[in-house]
Amino acid sequence: MTTTTSTSRSPVAVDLNGADQGPDVVAEGARLSGTPVELFGGPEITNDEEPALAVRSMKDASVVRAAKAVGAGDADALVSAGATGALLAASLFHVKRIRGVHRPAIAVLVPLPGKPVLLLDAGANVDVRPEHLVQFAYMGAAFMEAVHGVARPRVGLLSVGEEPKKGTDDVVAAHQQLAAGALDFAGNVEGRDLAAGTVDVVVTDGFTGNVALKLMEGTAKTVAGAVRDAIRSGLVSSLGGLLVRGKLGALREQLDPNATGGAILLGVRRPVVVAHGSSSAEGIANAVRMARRAADERMVERTVDALAEGGAMRSAGAASVAASHD
């Protein structure tokens, strides 16, 4: 793999398009990150376009040029706040999948207080097979190790009960493979574990993961709103509300998706960070820092090693042969 041979630092490629607050905020965020960047402006691929078609036809689109720079080794990682579909397609075409990986997945830190929990897939693959879920587990563990310094991440498989036989046939099959693998596998975890932080990584299909992520954001918002309304609903409690305002404001910042830097696309040959469309400059800066850290900590190389050690590559023999051609 080309990535294993790069030692000198190239900049992080940043797509200027896609942020709700415009390209200036993205440029400002990139500057704030304190790490070398290369900025890519030009035409934008939006959510209205079919991603694969648009990435093929709009060769001067900012996200396409940024992805090409990463694929060519002129940049170490990619950050974009633009349309997720376009970023995914551009990454598949130009950054490319790791050999032996079936499907890249989108991973995201659960936006709740407490220790960081990584959820994947958060929406890249609505239909998955057991071997995809198994690879997601290794990919997610490598990310938590490389980027968050978790020594031996504990990985759970999202299901409807703790017993190994609970869940769909695909989940049951993935459970068996993970139990026989090289990870610190916690077995099945349930919806409440995702919120309680009982493991470091939670693996699921992209349909359930996407629903779960949006549901956590929505639930946190609804509960926080209900707390605010309850406090404001009486004179005495309103007075109390003034006294707790500072602390609750700090909590709100903790729940702010901008703080984490966004989602990351795992399973491609360089780190690709999916920044929130709603990102502030600080949000973009965090996204760039996460991309930089993933590159510096050799996340991709660690992923390759972990998949190989766990026997989870699509075809271990084929992958090592193919790698020698890179």
Place this chain on the structure above:
Amino acid sequence: MTTTTSTSRSPVAVDLNGADQGPDVVAEGARLSGTPVELFGGPEITNDEEPALAVRSMKDASVVRAAKAVGAGDADALVSAGATGALLAASLFHVKRIRGVHRPAIAVLVPLPGKPVLLLDAGANVDVRPEHLVQFAYMGAAFMEAVHGVARPRVGLLSVGEEPKKGTDDVVAAHQQLAAGALDFAGNVEGRDLAAGTVDVVVTDGFTGNVALKLMEGTAKTVAGAVRDAIRSGLVSSLGGLLVRGKLGALREQLDPNATGGAILLGVRRPVVVAHGSSSAEGIANAVRMARRAADERMVERTVDALAEGGAMRSAGAASVAASHD
């Protein structure tokens, strides 16, 4: 169907087993409900047993005898706080599916503040086909109409985006059928809609629904705990905490699953209520009241009518012929 001919009121059958706090609390709750009940004690089928086997072999089990009483028309509805699998199996064997219904589903009111939102399936069927999802929609709408007096319930299909083409192939197929049907169909809804109460009924498979339900409970708990910790983390805010305590306590009660009475099994010939294992006497009373109301408001008959009108019966011709044999 026998259910359409019953006009006089029979009691609600209540399984005394299964509540964490014991049979006395169940009996007390049944009494508190203020509606006639028939209590069933005796051997308990627990989660450790294989439900279908246990229901067949333990003929004197409380949940089996209660279900038989309902199936025989000696009781109008069934309430149990015991093992969900056993209740489901006993209901399928003795209360029986509505003719034309593929699969009964477990429906539950979303445990968040705001207007009531019904989620189904919450775990009865981990694998579903499009026609199952379509029937869940009609069953859920009939419940909200009969039991919660919602005139023309708005129904959403849980997916990963609002566009009709988003989601798994099964979800896309169900979307098409629902869009062509007789319900007030809101199209696809996302995780955040489930928490925000933008529709009255949210339809999904039992895997996603079960994960979603436990995730909401877990998220609400985590956020509420973080609010409490934030308030207690400083002197001024702790003082404020004393002043907001009353209002937040009231909110906590609103989030208490006991308040809703539990989940309901839809698609069987009489109302079957799945009370929480953690139910207090008041929780049991609410469950009995919900069962009573579903019977009085002819929920099952309305479900049959709605499925027939929407052309969503398994086989409309076969169902009406079969019904004449009842």
